[in-house]
Amino acid sequence: MNEIIKSLFARKSVRRYEARPITDEEKNLILQAALQAPTAGNQNLYTILDITDDDLKLSLSKYCDNQPFIAKAPLALVFLADCRRWFDSYQFAGITPRPPEEGDLLLAAADAVIAAQNTVVAAQALGIGSCYIGDILEQEENVRKALNLDEYVFPAAFVVYGYPSKSQIEREKPARPPLSCIVQENRYRRLSENEHLDMFIKKGSIKDNNEFREYISAFYERKYNSDFAGEMNRSAKLYLKHFKDLK
Numbered sequence: 001m002n003e004i005i006k007s008l009f010a011r012k013s014v015r016r017y018e019a020r021p022i023t024d025e026e027k028n029l030i031l032q033a034a035l036q037a038p039t040a041g042n043q044n045l046y047t048i049l050d051i052t053d054d055d056l057k058l059s060l061s062k063y064c065d066n067q068p069f070i071a072k073a074p075l076a077l078v079f080l081a082d083c084r085r086w087f088d089s090y091q092f093a094g095i096t097p098r099p100p101e102e103g104d105l106l107l108a109a110a111d112a113v114i115a116a117q118n119t120v121v122a123a124q125a126l127g128i129g130s131c132y133i134g135d136i137l138e139q140e141e142n143v144r145k146a147l148n149l150d151e152y153v154f155p156a157a158f159v160v161y162g163y164p165s166k167s168q169i170e171r172e173k174p175a176r177p178p179l180s181c182i183v184q185e186n187r188y189r190r191l192s193e194n195e196h197l198d199m200f201i202k203k204g205s206i207k208d209n210n211e212f213r214e215y216i217s218a219f220y221e222r223k224y225n226s227d228f229a230g231e232m233n234r235s236a237k238l239y240l241k242h243f244k245d246l247k
């Protein structure tokens, strides 16, 4: 198999790291890889925060639903959807720009996440593992203050990196659903109840209908209806409100 495709298939989230540091040269390659990502209008609508302050990393590990492995990661990057940089360029060029709106934010968020994924792929190619931290969306007040976030920037992605521990190398990658459940032709259609059941059976999560109910109920409570999901939604509303307030 092609080496790049092989690497994409081999990647899995890594949450425990060897003491081995990531060198400056490796970090530079990872960051340069971010810049090579496609970006809307070639605008690079993102800013990357390299979290080198250990106290700040520890605070983020707490704000992000208390995940201690974050503080232990040799490299931690926050990808900010940045609607400020171009807004300021316009102003410095003598324009009175309209304030950024929802569409601008979504475009910048896409840019930021695509850049983040390039770093994940580059790290994997160097033998360095990584893990996204979705909980960066929690605790807007604390994260905004800790990272000195501007009203026009939004933490679209947080990724931590490090050489994988032996246990992480040996850990099996979580299964994926079959492609037939994920890819549809031309137009969207909702999956039927049977197709849902089939998807989770094929993914290896359950064996039958009884297990389906049990598995999905437990998942619902653990993820979708969890305290952290509630906090993430509360916090995300505040980020959006800041955008709206400034109009």
Ligand SMILES: Cc1cc2nc3c(=O)[nH]c(=O)nc-3n(C[C@H](O)[C@H](O)[C@H](O)COP(=O)(O)O)c2cc1C
Pocket (backbone or CB within 6 Å): 011, 012, 013, 014, 015, 067, 131, 132, 133, 134, 135, 173, 174
């Ligand atoms: C947007 C996003 C947010 C995530 N947030 C977390 C997180 O906060 N903590 C964590 O341990 N893993 C997190 N993950 C990793 C997922 O749990 C992981 O990608 C998923 O279980 C599939 O496993 P794999 O990456 O090993 O293939 C996140 C992944 C993504 C894409």
